[in-house]
Structures are given as structure tokens and as C-alpha cells.
Amino acid sequence: VSHFTLALKRKEILRDYIKAALYNPQLGYFTNPQNIQLGQLAVPIRFSNLLGYSDYTQELAQNYPKHKFLTPSEIFRPYYGMTMARYIQSTHKSKGREANINVVEIGSGLGGQADAFLTYFQQFAPDMYANVTYTLLEISPALIAQSKNLLQQNHKEKCNRGEIKFVNQDAFAFDKKMCANTYFMMFEILDNMPHDCVKFGPQCEDAEEMWMLS
Numbered sequence: 001v002s003h004f005t006l007a008l009k010r011k012e013i014l015r016d017y018i019k020a021a022l023y024n025p026q027l028g029y030f031t032n033p034q035n036i037q038l039g040q041l042a043v044p045i046r047f048s049n050l051l052g053y054s055d056y057t058q059e060l061a062q063n064y065p066k067h068k069f070l071t072p073s074e075i076f077r078p079y080y081g082m083t084m085a086r087y088i089q090s091t092h093k094s095k096g097r098e099a100n101i102n103v104v105e106i107g108s109g110l111g112g113q114a115d116a117f118l119t120y121f122q123q124f125a126p127d128m129y130a131n132v133t134y135t136l137l138e139i140s141p142a143l144i145a146q147s148k149n150l151l152q153q154n155h156k157e158k159c160n161r162g163e164i165k166f167v168n169q170d171a172f173a174f175d176k177k178m179c180a181n182t183y184f185m186m187f188e189i190l191d192n193m194p195h196d197c198v199k200f201g202p203q204c205e206d207a208e209e210m211w212m213l214s
Contacts, residue, residue, distance in 0.1 A: 017212040019194040023139060023170070030192075033142035038110055039068025044077050071188050073113040081116025088183050089125055099131045102182040106171045107189045108136035111147030118155050118164070129158075135165040137174055144168045
């Protein structure tokens with residue numbers, strides 16, 4: 001992480017160091033397109049053709065993109081997103097809620113989760129699909145642009161009606177009045193949040209906080 005040190009002071013608490021490494025406007029991982037290593041499978045895995053875990057790992061290894069990493073929503077696409085959609089569909093109906101469903105996905109990445117989620121409603125619950133509003137909230141300009149291209153291709157009319165929204169913004173700065181029927185989804189988010197590291201135990205008289213030196 002030496003290339004991040006320009007964004008740091010001489011001495012930083014771990015929380016500030018992580019924030020700079022991930023979100024600094026010039027050097028941060030998520031804000032610089034050259035840093036982002038998120039990938040997609042060229043063709044989704046046909047799980048029905050696999051006999052077990054061994055087949056799955058072999059198939060994944062053969063098709064894993066070079067120099068990229070895959071999130072679960074991409075590895076298990078479209079089933080991962082469809083599972084979330086089915087859960088929300090059943091929850092919404094069981095509680096007797098009104099027709100409109102508002103979804104906000106924080107850290108939407110390449111948009112694969114949103115695409116699969118909306119495709120489920122489009123194919124299996126078209127009456128509810130018309131009443132779903134989906135907001136993709138993503139801090140990376142490059143990722144939000146790729147998400148927009150994907151969803152405009154597969155859900156063009158819904159995008160044109162403004163029922164799919166693309167917000168390039170930090171989640172902590174997101175300010176929107178929500179109705180009672182809003183579902184928030186976050187995947188691979190907690191491990192990307194700045195945090196402190198505190199050491200406490202028999203070898204420490206007092207709690208000790210980790211600092212980073214650049």
C-alpha cells in the first residue's frame with residue numbers, strides 16, 4: 001500500500017489510513033478505475049450440470065477471470081440476486097404491504113445483483129416488477145457507469161421511467177426520505193468500511209490503539 005502514503009499524514013490512526021486507501025479521490029481503490037479489480041464470469045455457471053463441490057470448484061477455476069476477483073453475487077449469478085428478490089417478494093406479501101417496493105443497494109458494484117434481482121420480478125412477478133423502484137448507491141464513478149450500461153440494456157424501459165436510479169455518492173452522505181416499504185441491501189460492505197484496531201489484554205495495562213506510519 002505504499003502508493004497510498006501520499007494521501008496520509010506522517011502518523012495516522014488505522015481508520016483514517018483505510019479510508020484514504022479505499023476512498024481518497026486520487027489514489028483510493030474505489031475512486032480510481034485503474035485500481036478496481038472486480039470481475040465477471042464471461043458465461044454464468046450452469047449449476048444444474050455440476051455433480052458436486054468438486055465439479056463446482058473445477059468449473060470456477062477454469063472460468064475465473066485473470067487478475068480479478070469475484071463477489072458471491074457474480075459467482076452465483078443470477079441465483080444470488082433472484083434469491084434476494086424472492087425473499088423480499090414473500091416478505092412483502094406476507095405482511096400485507098402496499099404494492100410499491102423501494103430497494104436501495106449500498107455498494108452496488110458492477111450491477112449484477114441489481115440485474116438479477118429485477119430480472120426475477122420481470123420473469124416471475126411482472127405485476128410487482130412494475131411497482132419496484134431500485135436505487136444503486138455506489139461511491140465509484142467507474143462502477144456506477146458500468147452498472148448503468150448493464151441495466152439500461154436489460155431494463156431499458158424501467159430506467160427511462162426513472163424507476164432505476166443511479167447515485168454516485170458515499171453512503172454516509174446519501175439523504176433521501178424513505179417510505180415504510182424500503183429494503184436496504186448491502187453485500188461485501190462491512191469489510192470495506194474504515195475501522196479502528198484496539199489491542200487489549202493481559203500484556204496491556206491500558207487499551208492500545210493501532211497507528212500507521214507513512
